[in-house]
Amino acid sequence: MKNVPMVTVYIMGDAYKVPNDCTIVGAMEYAGLQLTTGVGCREGFCGACATLYREKGDYKLQSGLACQTVVTDGMYIAQIPFVPAEKPLYRLEELKPTVDTIKEFYPILFCCVACNTCTKSCPQDIQVMDYVQALIRGDIKRAAELSFDCIRCGLCALRCPAEIVQYNAAILARRLTGKYLLPESPDLVARVKEVREGKYGAELDELVKMDEKTLSKRYYAREIKIEP
Amino acid sequence: MQLPYYPGCTLKNHAKHFEDSAIAAMERLDMPLVEMEDWVCCGTVFSMSSDDLMLQVASIRNLVRAEHQNLSELIVLCSMCYNTLRRASDFILSDPENLDKVRKFMYLEEKPFDGTVEILHLLSVLRDRIGWEELGRKVVRPLANLKVGGYYGCLLVRPEKYAIDDFEAPTIIEDLLGALGATASPYPYRLECCGAYQTVTNKDVTVQRTYELLNSARNAGCEAIVTSCPLCAFNLDQRQRETIEQFPDFDPMPVFYFTELMALAFGANWDPEWTKLHFVNPEPILRDKGLI
Numbered sequence: 001m002k003n004v005p006m007v008t009v010y011i012m013g014d015a016y017k018v019p020n021d022c023t024i025v026g027a028m029e030y031a032g033l034q035l036t037t038g039v040g041c042r043e044g045f046c047g048a049c050a051t052l053y054r055e056k057g058d059y060k061l062q063s064g065l066a067c068q069t070v071v072t073d074g075m076y077i078a079q080i081p082f083v084p085a086e087k088p089l090y091r092l093e094e095l096k097p098t099v100d101t102i103k104e105f106y107p108i109l110f111c112c113v114a115c116n117t118c119t120k121s122c123p124q125d126i127q128v129m130d131y132v133q134a135l136i137r138g139d140i141k142r143a144a145e146l147s148f149d150c151i152r153c154g155l156c157a158l159r160c161p162a163e164i165v166q167y168n169a170a171i172l173a174r175r176l177t178g179k180y181l182l183p184e185s186p187d188l189v190a191r192v193k194e195v196r197e198g199k200y201g202a203e204l205d206e207l208v209k210m211d212e213k214t215l216s217k218r219y220y221a222r223e224i225k226i227e228p
Numbered sequence: 229m230q231l232p233y234y235p236g237c238t239l240k241n242h243a244k245h246f247e248d249s250a251i252a253a254m255e256r257l258d259m260p261l262v263e264m265e266d267w268v269c270c271g272t273v274f275s276m277s278s279d280d281l282m283l284q285v286a287s288i289r290n291l292v293r294a295e296h297q298n299l300s301e302l303i304v305l306c307s308m309c310y311n312t313l314r315r316a317s318d319f320i321l322s323d324p325e326n327l328d329k330v331r332k333f334m335y336l337e338e339k340p341f342d343g344t345v346e347i348l349h350l351l352s353v354l355r356d357r358i359g360w361e362e363l364g365r366k367v368v369r370p371l372a373n374l375k376v377g378g379y380y381g382c383l384l385v386r387p388e389k390y391a392i393d394d395f396e397a398p399t400i401i402e403d404l405l406g407a408l409g410a411t412a413s414p415y416p417y418r419l420e421c422c423g424a425y426q427t428v429t430n431k432d433v434t435v436q437r438t439y440e441l442l443n444s445a446r447n448a449g450c451e452a453i454v455t456s457c458p459l460c461a462f463n464l465d466q467r468q469r470e471t472i473e474q475f476p477d478f479d480p481m482p483v484f485y486f487t488e489l490m491a492l493a494f495g496a497n498w499d500p501e502w503t504k505l506h507f508v509n510p511e512p513i514l515r516d517k518g519l520i
């Protein structure tokens with residue numbers, strides 16, 4: 001085995017020596033911890049692996065995705081398995097894309113003090129405060145654009161002094177935008193029609209019946225066409 | 229000459245007619261308003277408690293961003309935003325320790341807060357950069373025979389340091405109305421508080437205020453009043469719904485933003501969308517005076 005330099009990290013307070021090039025998820029597994037929750041795709045897409053950490057000599061409490069953040073020597077790490085967040089229920093068809101809708105379902109947004117802590121904590125580099133502020137003034141489309149890359153890790157909500165659940169409000173913004181504020185996409189309408197008419201039924205049935213190995217082979221051999 | 233301006237949240241929704249009419253009026257004066265980028269809420273109300281630094285952050289963030297956008301001044305339309313931004317700025321700049329804390333806390337902004345942006349209310353810009361006489365010359369649709377009162381409330385004149393005119397006997401709104409060709413009648417209650425946020429928890433206080441204030445204006449001969457604050461407008465206009473219910477002798481009175489009358493006087497047309505944002509329909513009186 002080649003000689004990898006090791007660093008010391010503190011996972012939930014206990015010291016472990018781990019290779020210096022591993023991610024926080026990698027470090028936890030190297031340390032022998034079995035992760036049953038708080039991790040998913042391992043590729044920075046699912047948002048399941050919210051983490052808080054402090055680096056040696058830095059006063060800042062930092063946050064990130066455990067699967068994307070490489071360890072440093074002396075790092076203190078806490079893994080967040082789940083973020084409790086309020087999520088009101090609504091029927092999109094009954095809503096209007098206005099500031100009053102935002103007020104009705106997320107009145108807490110209006111308590112934002114513009115501290116920008118949410119932006120500081122977002123691993124996706126989203127201007128979280130700015131989308132909250134856009135919602136406060138009823139600019140729902142802008143909020144949808146700004147929050148587009150959100151992966152719902154919940155870190156913004158965990159650090160907000162005003163107890164706001166930014167990412168759930170952002171979903172409402174994107175839904176309202178998709179339904180009311182953007183022009184209808186003809187391709188989507190055509191595709192939904194095809195699905196309804198059962199055009200993909202046989203293919204789907206075939207996939208459902210497939211054993212795991214063949215399915216995995218098929219998945220990795222798939223072709224992704226991006227049409228201009 | 230372009231004027232960089234800060235709209236504030238309410239001008240983007242319930243007071244859209246305030247923003248629209250200001251834009252229309254200022255375009256006709258060849259001083260177009262240009263909205264600053266990436267602004268946030270002003271913080272809504274200046275926090276009086278000196279250890280509540282967090283509540284000043286919103287105001288300061290707007291000012292840092294304006295500095296970063298190389299703006300040397302920011303024109304504000306809403307009295308509340310004007311008052312909050314100016315006081316927060318002075319408050320932080322007056323104490324090196326607070327300044328240091330706020331700068332550290334805002335390390336993600338492109339530059340540290342220096343306090344170089346001058347915050348001006350649109351009314352003072354009209355007076356000091358154009359002047360009433362010159363404004364009068366630009367009027368194409370004089371508001372002749374319209375008897376209207378200026379309503380200052382608290383935030384344009386208090387505390388004294390931030391008053392846009394004499395804090396006890398201001399004339400700036402009356403002067404503007406006069407320049408537009410209207411008859412401006414000062415009335416005793418024009419500097420009284422509208423009840424402000426009592427409207428949320430103690431609605432009857434604002435209903436009582438509305439009754440007294442508008443009657444004071446009517447007794448001085450006013451047919452309408454103008455304001456520059458969306459919260460005052462809410463209390464004095466929308467709360468007339470309850471005022472009518474509670475006071476059988478009360479006669480409704482339209483409440484304008486000063487910019488709506490400016491827009492009309494400088495030749496812009498009344499937008500029916502503006503009417504929808506009023507509780508007391510202002511169209512009858514405008515029609516009566518031949519303004520629409």
Ligand code: SF4
Pocket residue numbers: 121122123124125126128149150151152153154155156157166167
């Ligand atoms: S906006 Fe919030 S939930 Fe979304 S990615 Fe950023 S921190 Fe995570």
Ligand code: SF4
Pocket residue numbers: 111112113114115116117118119128129132159160161162163164166
């Ligand atoms: S952390 Fe909360 S209060 Fe601070 S800017 Fe973000 S949403 Fe607003």
Ligand code: FES
Pocket residue numbers: 038039040041042043044045046047048049065066067068
């Ligand atoms: S595990 Fe999915 S984003 Fe980290």
